[in-house]
Each structure stands twice: as C-alpha cells, then as structure tokens.
Amino acid sequence: MVSILFAISAAEDECRACDWKSDIHCGKVADGTCVFSALNRCQVERVSCLRDQKGLPPFTEISKGKCSKSTPKCTKP
Numbered sequence: 001m002v003s004i005l006f007a008i009s010a011a012e013d014e015c016r017a018c019d020w021k022s023d024i025h026c027g028k029v030a031d032g033t034c035v036f037s038a039l040n041r042c043q044v045e046r047v048s049c050l051r052d053q054k055g056l057p058p059f060t061e062i063s064k065g066k067c068s069k070s071t072p073k074c075t076k077p
Helices: 002-013 041-053
Strands: 025-029 035-038 059-064
Touching (some): 025 041, 041 059
Antiparallel strands (some): 025 035
16 A cells, blocks of 8 residues: 555656645646636646646646636546
8 A cells, every 4th residue: 555655646746846826827628628727837737747647638728817617627636
C-alpha cells in the first residue's frame, strides 16, 4: 500500500505546485466538450497536467477570466 501511495504522490509531483494568488483563468479541452475554471493560470495548468497523466484530454486553450457557463465543467482528476 505504501508503494501505491508513493507512486501516486510521485506522479502528482510532476505537475508543478501553485500559489493561491487570485487571477481567475479558464481551461478548455481541444474538442470543446468541457471547461475548467481555477483561481489562477498555474492551477489550470496543474489540473491540465494531472488530466494528461490520467489519460484525459488536457486543456489546449487557457484564457484569463471565468469559463462560459453554457459549456459543461470538466471533472477534476
């Protein structure tokens, strides 16, 4: 069990840690099926990295501001 936890922690360490500075950004997957809003760009990039590691499509477009409410939210890995 310890080795499983270590493997999960090691994988998450590949995606950089972020601060909590507020500067809302939105990430969108290439096919436009979902979006993800986060406190800042770094956090969107981190979730994109984690999605990629889990075989989910990463965000190909990151823009400043909140995501459109008309597009479904991406699940956080």
